């Protein structure tokens with residue numbers, strides 16, 4: 371998930387629609403992610419979900435009235451409009467979209483939208499026939515022309531029984547999209563225009579049709595890096611172990627692979643247009659010499675079994691050799707002599723940079739939400755090393771992006 375160093379102020383506008391219940395979860399998720407959230411609701415929204423629910427979830431008064439004497443003493447519509455870093459309207463009904471597109475301001479929500487200079491994100495939600503209506507589409511085009519950002523609705527079964535476009539995306543997806551939008555506006559776009567390919571998770575080497583060799587990598591580190599690179603403005607391709615149970619960050623292209631051979635084939639292809647290659651994946655060093663075509667049976671009276679393994683290709687080293695102009699970032703998972711082994715891999719694989727974690731510490735590394743790393747740079751760079759103290763993987767990922775941006779910048783001095 372996107373990591374935010376400050377607390378963005380999100381003004382959440384809820385309009386009338388059955389999807390309004392999802393906004394309660396969205397408010398909670400945004401607060402959990404570190405945002406300050408205030409809510410304004412139209413009269414129709416209050417028919418679907420009570421202001422009391424949103425008040426309890428956000429800990430703040432929910433704003434519903436445009437002309438409210440007490441509100442004007444506290445946070446009236448102009449204060450609300452000024453307070454927001456971002457206005458999010460989710461769900462946005464066809465009615466509100468129509469009003470906004472035509473500059474109408476007949477309630478608190480539409481008035482605030484006219485009065486704010488904060489960016490406005492709208493997440494339309496409506497019946498599929500209404501979504502397809504040319505007037506609604508025309509209004510949306512108009513709004514995007516006026517600078518509104520559109521969160522495209524999902525397609526699928528609707529509350530009314532119809533099937534088609536118009537469903538409000540799930541709150542987790544909305545939250546991730548909003549956070550990415552906020553990050554894009556507040557974080558330095560240090561990787562803008564760059565294409566970054568990241569490997570993540572564990573590879574699987576089949577032994578027979580029911581068993582495989584693998585490791586403990588969950589993909590958390592690689593996925594955090596994918597989000598951080600995207601937030602820094604990069605186009606990101608995530609080549610992921612297929613048993614990673616995480617959702618790819620919004621806007622990131624995920625390609626699933628099984629074995630190291632498959633990972634290499636995909637990387638060779640996608641790195642054709644890459645500027646940066648980051649190898650966080652825990653790739654199996656060895657695979658079966660021969661994969662048994664049928665399930666290997668237990669033999670009575672025989673206690674042991676020997677599997678013959680052969681070396682897998684080294685994905686990272688092969689990419690560096692094939693595409694020498696791509697900036698290469700390796701990871702090293704070590705349990706002892708971390709610095710020596712990491713520096714050895716940096717030189718042996720001819721990398722620009724390597725980040726090492728001590729995976730004997732179970733509070734970091736495999737599966738944990740935190741990590742702590744030492745980063746070493748190739749000899750040609752002026753910078754030699756950087757310590758990244760224990761922090762959430764999202765924070766470590768942002769710091770790694772800063773390191774990558776530094777050595778890939780044109781102004782950076784190479785020794």
Ligand code: PMT
Nearest residue numbers: 587588589590591649652653684685686701702703736737
């Ligand atoms: O996924 P998580 O649960 O969040 O855990 C994160 C992590 C511990 C997996 C991650 O932080 C990490 O350390 N990744 C590297 C794991 C690893 O395989 O390290 P290594 O020292 O064996 O390999 C060195 C480098 O060569 C790595 O960049 C690796 O991706 C690459 N490699 C290794 C072998 C191989 N056949 N091909 C490769 O590309």
